[in-house]
Amino acid sequence: MAQNTDGGNPFAEPGELDNPFQDPAVIQHRPSPQYATLDVYNPFETREPPSTYEPPAPAPAPLPPPSAPSQSSRKLSPSEPKNYGSYSTQASAAAATAELLKKQEELNRKAEELDRRERELQHAALGGKATRQNNWPPLPSFCPVQPCFFQDISMEIPQEFQKTVSTMYYLWMCSTLALLLNFLACLASFCVETNNGAGFGLSILWIILFTPCSFVCWYRPMYKAFRSDSSFNFFIFFFIFFAQDVLFVLQAIGIPGWGFSGWISALVVLKTNTAVAVLMLLVALFFTGIAVLGIVMLKRIHSLYRRTGASFQKAQQEFAAGVFSNPAVRTAAANAAAGAAENAFRAP
Incomplete structure (x- = not known):
């Protein structure tokens, strides 16, 4: 076997490099300027920081055919004023609200009227056929003069x-x-x-x-x-x-x-x-x-x-x-009529 007189690798195959540091596996792990190690660090050399990873931009989607955007589907920008309807729409809504309030007041008034009549009927039912107990003028019970009238504005008088x-x-x-x-x-x-x-x-x-x-x-x-x-x-x-x-x-x-x-x-x-x-x-x-x-x-x-x-x-x-309808008047009229008829029969 021929000896390698150049001081290379005696076990190298023919055609291989004699320098082990020229091995591709070693070369790819050599320090590069992108990796800061103590051997290659130079404090007087300024390097830009490595750029952050940015994923590749997706391919743009095909644009739809141009058409008039609808008012309901279009998204408003924060600076664009919102449109809550036209003036006529708002006026009609206000008129409808006023009409509802008016009807509500009328219903409340009718409810109060029905309540008043119900209390009046209950009062009459409790009193039976007897007349209501007079309460005016408000005199004490020991007074020899008793009240002469019955008065209750909230019960007897209509609400209006x-x-x-x-x-x-x-x-x-x-x-x-x-x-x-x-x-x-x-x-x-x-x-x-x-x-x-x-x-x-x-x-x-x-x-x-x-x-x-x-x-x-x-x-x-x-x-x-x-x-x-x-x-x-x-x-x-x-x-x-x-x-x-x-x-x-x-x-x-x-x-x-x-x-x-x-x-x-x-x-x-x-x-x-x-x-x-x-x-x-x-x-x-x-x-x-x-x-x-x-x-x-x-x-x-x-x-x-x-x-x-x-x-x-x-x-x-x-x-x-x-x-x-007065009983006294009817009795007087009947007596007068009877007297007139009796006098007519007695007349010759």
Whole structure:
């Protein structure tokens, strides 16, 4: 065997390299500039960091044929304002909502009316055939005088008229309070000036006379008119309450000697005593407010009366039906007819 005189690998095959470091397996593991090792690291050499791995971009999908994008399928960008519908659509939706609210209020009003009637029927069922127990005026049980009327605005008066009836009730209470204050003012005026004795006496008469008469003559007819839609009671109320408004105006004017502490009477007493004059001026102001409120309420009730369909012919029919349904009137008419027939038979 021939020896290798070059100092190569004695076991190398012919044709192989004699340098073992030229082996491809060794060459591919040699340090390269991409791998930083201590042997090849140079602190004075700047290298760019290796780029991150980026997957290959997928092939673009074929574009669909151009067509008009629909409004519902198109996705809006964050900066693009949203379209919630046209103005006409929003207006129709608002109108529909208002209509629903109106119907809901009407249903609530009807429910309250049905509830009121149910309570009224229950009250009548509990009372049987007997009349309701009177509750006005609210007097204590030990008082010898018992209540004369039954009054329950929330139960007897329809829902749309309850506010009007309550206002008239407060007006009557204010007029009674004004008469009481008028009595005190006239008493003070009489104590200061003895010539005002006539006015003081009339103030006592007015508070005794007008307090019950005003309740019976114009408030109760108004109450019954709204309770049963009675044209006859409406006519009674209009006639008497108009006279009451005239009286309110006279009370506010305060003619001396009439027993009213109005403006004229207060200005006359102002020359004598300032404190009494101030009290009378307050009463005059109270009378003025009552007169104005009375005129306003008369106009309002008249407008309600015109909407209820009441008429003078209906009032006449109610009056005739009420008269003939009265047992006393029927008994008197029967007795009169029997007497007339007996006299006719006795006549020669």
